[in-house]
Amino acid sequence: MKRIYLDHSATSPLDKEVFEQMRPYFSSKFGNASSLHSFGREAYEAVENAREKIAKVLNCKPTEVFFTSGGTEADNWALKGVALAKKDGRHIITSPIEHHAVLHTCQYLEKNGYRVTYLPVDKYGFVKPADVEDAIRKDTILISVMHANNEIGTIEPIEEIGRIAKEKEVYFHSDGVQSFCKIPTDVNKLNVDMFSISAHKFYGPKGIGALYIQEGTKIEPLLHGGGHERGMRSGTENVPGIVGFGAASELGLKRMGKDSEKMISLRDRLIRETLKIKDSWLNGHPVKRLPNNAHFCFGLIEGESLILYLDERGIAASTGSACSSKSLEPSHVLLRIGLKHEEAHGSLRITLGRENTKEEIEYVVKVLPGVVKKLRAISPFKSRKELSSFKSTEED
Numbered sequence: 001m002k003r004i005y006l007d008h009s010a011t012s013p014l015d016k017e018v019f020e021q022m023r024p025y026f027s028s029k030f031g032n033a034s035s036l037h038s039f040g041r042e043a044y045e046a047v048e049n050a051r052e053k054i055a056k057v058l059n060c061k062p063t064e065v066f067f068t069s070g071g072t073e074a075d076n077w078a079l080k081g082v083a084l085a086k087k088d089g090r091h092i093i094t095s096p097i098e099h100h101a102v103l104h105t106c107q108y109l110e111k112n113g114y115r116v117t118y119l120p121v122d123k124y125g126f127v128k129p130a131d132v133e134d135a136i137r138k139d140t141i142l143i144s145v146m147h148a149n150n151e152i153g154t155i156e157p158i159e160e161i162g163r164i165a166k167e168k169e170v171y172f173h174s175d176g177v178q179s180f181c182k183i184p185t186d187v188n189k190l191n192v193d194m195f196s197i198s199a200h201k202f203y204g205p206k207g208i209g210a211l212y213i214q215e216g217t218k219i220e221p222l223l224h225g226g227g228h229e230r231g232m233r234s235g236t237e238n239v240p241g242i243v244g245f246g247a248a249s250e251l252g253l254k255r256m257g258k259d260s261e262k263m264i265s266l267r268d269r270l271i272r273e274t275l276k277i278k279d280s281w282l283n284g285h286p287v288k289r290l291p292n293n294a295h296f297c298f299g300l301i302e303g304e305s306l307i308l309y310l311d312e313r314g315i316a317a318s319t320g321s322a323c324s325s326k327s328l329e330p331s332h333v334l335l336r337i338g339l340k341h342e343e344a345h346g347s348l349r350i351t352l353g354r355e356n357t358k359e360e361i362e363y364v365v366k367v368l369p370g371v372v373k374k375l376r377a378i379s380p381f382k383s384r385k386e387l388s389s390f391k392s393t394e395e396d
């Protein structure tokens, strides 16, 4: 059976060209980038070369790009690092639909004496810039609002929030893991002081990411040791990973316009056809959303069974974020945009990639209505009324 991968927001395949560029750094070019000899210099140059390629996508200086083990570390670093560095306050502002790498870090900080304001979001998942302004207090040290949501694809008004943050002289971090190399991420236009990115979400390798930190930003390192990354992030550089990260960024920048045009056309075809299914709707904003994201709900259906049925037919999709899909708790994002518990359970996230074809989308569009119908036929919830008494069982 042909398998169709439609879960690119969980992770993406490593691009063949990217892998080829990484390959020598696993074997002959194995040097430690800190070593003074030729092996070391070879590795060092590869790392700096990659840093430049990433800086190009962000439109920043290469010295403002700091490598991390991924998006999770970058998010943790931005929040904890600023909390440790700024002694003049203990208040943070964020949205309730952030990735868990931000939300759980905020909860951890709350346990340690920090106060966190979780802004309201509307039915599309938008944060209102005016709400950010109202939430700023004398002791606010940081605002963290994601660029694009990993579940419903909504693109937040980052420029405006950033303008307010600048005016009020509060640091502004944005989780750009889903937006980097998919939509423009010029950090000057976005008015951000910090921006998290991760390579495996755009055809690069897993386990490598970066935090953009604008020059002059007060932030403490999380990892201490040999003083790598100019003392900001110790640990021997993951050279093959960094090379792959750079290669994927170069490729991503070059292909952004073309790829997104193609994905928007496939995405919109998918949305149009899927919404013909009875009792279905689209989550997230219809236009201000990632080019590759389509997120639906189907009434009277359980998302997990939908994923398994689709998988049997060769289609790999997701119910929400990969991290939460193993638990039966409904997505915090869907609950916060106003869906009921039982509605949030019937969700399907389809995230496209540059390798997906029209034929694949036609296949999905053909298979999906039948799967939904079948699941509804065996659904224990015969009506909306019964459905509303349904409660999820918690699972670790």
Ligand SMILES: *Cc1c(COP(=O)(O)O)cnc(C)c1O
Residues within 6 Å of the ligand: 009, 010, 069, 070, 071, 072, 073, 075, 099, 101, 146, 148, 149, 150, 175, 176, 177, 178, 198, 199, 200, 201, 207, 208, 209
């Ligand atoms: C995937 C993801 C992360 C985590 O990145 P990792 O590199 O997997 O640790 C953080 N934020 C968002 C929005 C993501 O989609």
